[in-house]
Amino acid sequence: MPERLPNYSSDKPSLERAALALALTDTREKEDELKQLLFAQGLHCAVTEIGGTVATLQPTGKLTHSIISAAINTGLVKKDSKEIHAVVHAALEASNGIFIHTNSNASFALKIGMTTDRKWIAIAMFGRSSLHALSEHCRVGLGYMHL
Numbered sequence: 309m310p311e312r313l314p315n316y317s318s319d320k321p322s323l324e325r326a327a328l329a330l331a332l333t334d335t336r337e338k339e340d341e342l343k344q345l346l347f348a349q350g351l352h353c354a355v356t357e358i359g360g361t362v363a364t365l366q367p368t369g370k371l372t373h374s375i376i377s378a379a380i381n382t383g384l385v386k387k388d389s390k391e392i393h394a395v396v397h398a399a400l401e402a403s404n405g406i407f408i409h410t411n412s413n414a415s416f417a418l419k420i421g422m423t424t425d426r427k428w429i430a431i432a433m434f435g436r437s438s439l440h441a442l443s444e445h446c447r448v449g450l451g452y453m454h455l
């Protein structure tokens with residue numbers, strides 16, 4: 309694991325790249341190590357995981373509620389209408405990349421990484437989807453919104 313998250317634009321780490329990196333971690337140990345690294349660089353972060361079909365995740369609001377709960381419970385955002393509004397919009401933007409061109413019966417296993425610098429929030433989703441075990445493939449989505 310690098311000592312710093314790669315930086316491609318300025319002196320501060322990229323929220324979007326950090327959220328994607330969190331969503332891409334494949335073990336709890338790597339996730340915890342990355343969280344510590346990001347915190348040392350001034351970013352706050354949270355991670356959650358969720359699974360289900362499109363029909364159970366999207367129209368019911370289960371996915372959005374899970375993201376909001378993780379963001380509040382970890383202290384990523386305050387229980388404030390403006391901050392929750394930003395989380396909802398970033399989550400919806402990220403879910404556009406996940407749920408595009410899919411069947412409502414498709415099953416998903418998603419990992420969601422969230423980062424903030426207390427001015428902006430980035431939400432990244434990474435996971436697998438399939439209608440059948442032989443048709444499984446990866447999907448990714450990213451959302452970014454000001455708090």
